[in-house]
Amino acid sequence: MLSLLLWHLGRRGGGPRYTYELARSLKDRDDIRLSLALSRQSELYEQTAGLGIPTLAVDTYRTKAEFAAGLLRLPQVRRQMAEFVVQHQARIALCGMVHLWNPVLVGPIRRAGAKNALVVHDAAPHPGDNHGVRNLLMRNDFRQADRLVSLTDAVADRLIADQGVAVGRIIRSKMGPFRYEGGPVIPRTLGKPPFRMLFFGRLAPYKGLELLVEAMRLLADFPVELRIVGQGPLGFDNLPANIRLERRWAPEEEIPSLFAECDLVVLPYQEASQSGVLPIASHLAVPSLVTPVGGLLQQVDNGRLGFVALDVSANGIADALRAILSDPSGYDAMSRRLAAEGSDRQWEEIAGSLIGALKLL
Numbered sequence: 001m002l003s004l005l006l007w008h009l010g011r012r013g014g015g016p017r018y019t020y021e022l023a024r025s026l027k028d029r030d031d032i033r034l035s036l037a038l039s040r041q042s043e044l045y046e047q048t049a050g051l052g053i054p055t056l057a058v059d060t061y062r063t064k065a066e067f068a069a070g071l072l073r074l075p076q077v078r079r080q081m082a083e084f085v086v087q088h089q090a091r092i093a094l095c096g097m098v099h100l101w102n103p104v105l106v107g108p109i110r111r112a113g114a115k116n117a118l119v120v121h122d123a124a125p126h127p128g129d130n131h132g133v134r135n136l137l138m139r140n141d142f143r144q145a146d147r148l149v150s151l152t153d154a155v156a157d158r159l160i161a162d163q164g165v166a167v168g169r170i171i172r173s174k175m176g177p178f179r180y181e182g183g184p185v186i187p188r189t190l191g192k193p194p195f196r197m198l199f200f201g202r203l204a205p206y207k208g209l210e211l212l213v214e215a216m217r218l219l220a221d222f223p224v225e226l227r228i229v230g231q232g233p234l235g236f237d238n239l240p241a242n243i244r245l246e247r248r249w250a251p252e253e254e255i256p257s258l259f260a261e262c263d264l265v266v267l268p269y270q271e272a273s274q275s276g277v278l279p280i281a282s283h284l285a286v287p288s289l290v291t292p293v294g295g296l297l298q299q300v301d302n303g304r305l306g307f308v309a310l311d312v313s314a315n316g317i318a319d320a321l322r323a324i325l326s327d328p329s330g331y332d333a334m335s336r337r338l339a340a341e342g343s344d345r346q347w348e349e350i351a352g353s354l355i356g357a358l359k360l361l
Contacts, residue, residue: 002359003089005114007037007081008096009060009105012249014121014276015097016044017178020051022096024179025351027051032355035088037081043252056084060101074101078108085112092358094149097121098141106144115361117171118145122273123158127206139163146361149354151175152274152295171357175274175299176350177283177343180256185285187339190263190331193223197321198262200255201277203232203247208268208291214314215268215321216242222322226266229258259284263331264324268309268317272296278306285339287331289320305338 006026008019019038026034037056038045049055058077061067085093093114095102098121106116118141125134142148142163149171150156156172159165199212209228216226217240229246239245250258259265265281265288272294281288288306290296300306309320324331 001031001033002355003033003035003091004355004358005035005037005085005088005090005093005109006096007056007093009037009039009042009058009099009101010097011039011041011060011062012043012252015099016042016048017276018119018121018175019096020044020048021176021178021347022351022354023048023051023053025176025347026355027053029351029355033088035084035090037084054088056080070101074104077101078105081105082108082112085109085114090114092117092361094358095119098138100137103137103140103144106141110144115146116144117147117149117358117361118142119149119151119173120155120159121151123150123155124162126204126273127271145169147171147358149173152298154295154298155273158273171354173350173354173357175276175279176347177341178276178279179283179343179347180280185283185339185343187285187332188263188287188335190325190328193325195224195264195325196262197224197226197264197266198258199226199228199230199266199268200250200258200280201230201275203228203230203234205234206269206271207234208270208312209234209236211270211312211314211317212266212268213239213243215317216240218314218318219321222325224321224325227262255280256284259286262286264289264321266317266321267291267296268312269293269296270312274299282306282338282341283343285335287324287334287338289317289324291317305334305341307334 006023008015010016035054039060040057041060041062061070093109094117096119110116151174156170226243229250231249265286267290269291274295278299290306291309291312307324309316
């Protein structure tokens with residue numbers, strides 16, 4: 001039986017959600033003994049700890065002041081993590097996503113007897129996020145890992161080409177749907193106009209929002225509305241009337257309703273490893289439109305599980321939106337395919353494949 005520590009100290013976003021989903025899929029397997037280490041400040045701490053798995057709660061930080069105070073606690077956290085590994089005889093420690101504290105915690109974990117595996121969401125910082133400290137931390141995390149788990153082939157290929165990671169150190173996996181609680185997933189039908197689109201997530205330069213805004217200008221004569229919900233450095237001037245901007249972080253409990261209220265999720269990215277937005281939409285059977293970049297094509301199975309724009313341009317996005325929203329039968333068929341995929345089954349397959357690879361360590 002494999003004794004596995006699944007850990008991640010992030011507070012919000014894709015890391016905690018991925019860690020929760022994987023823990024939920026692993027907890028009842030009879031071929032592993034699972035333990036968890038989580039940030040007590042995580043938005044999903046109560047939900048993940050509530051799975052009934054032995055859990056180490058680590059106080060991290062929410063603010064800059066708490067971050068500074070947290071540095072003083074790091075020696076204690078290092079001891080706690082090492083003792084927890086020994087207590088549960090963890091043979092492998094699988095980290096759900098990089099975190100600022102990872103570089104100082106991996107050493108004690110390994111010395112306590114656990115091999116180190118890291119789930120890689122990005123092989124390099126995104127354009128606009130690329131600065132020296134972040135690059136240094138990511139490279140350090142990659143070097144310290146006995147295995148790197150990539151969630152798309154695009155990430156694996158970049159790890160090999162850009163980071164010099166040996167092929168044998170990479171476990172190829174994928175991101176499953178993010179299962180928000182509720183009743184059974186019901187396929188959607190395209191309603192009457194105006195059609196409602198959603199852009200959700202961090203407002204960052206690489207996400208192509210300028211292209212989407214220009215596409216909405218091109219669609220001024222078409223009955224479509226765009227809602228942008230997220231935080232980030234990107235600025236906007238003179239948005240057209242068919243766009244509503246909500247510059248804020250949406251809490252976990254609001255996310256299902258945000259997606260349920262839209263007809264289509266739009267990802268106009270100019271660069272991407274993969275997206276944590278698509279797993280939300282796919283679980284709720286909400287169709288998505290993506291641009292043909294990075295790991296997005298793999299996530300939508302080259303158009304089977306999501307619409308794909310012809311190219312990365314405002315015209316390409318606008319043309320795709322007109323075509324999708326003018327074809328109710330094609331939209332309805334896409335939603336039925338998403339609902340038929342079965343979120344629980346997908347995660348069972350992901351968990352089984354991942355555990356099989358980790359047992360070889």
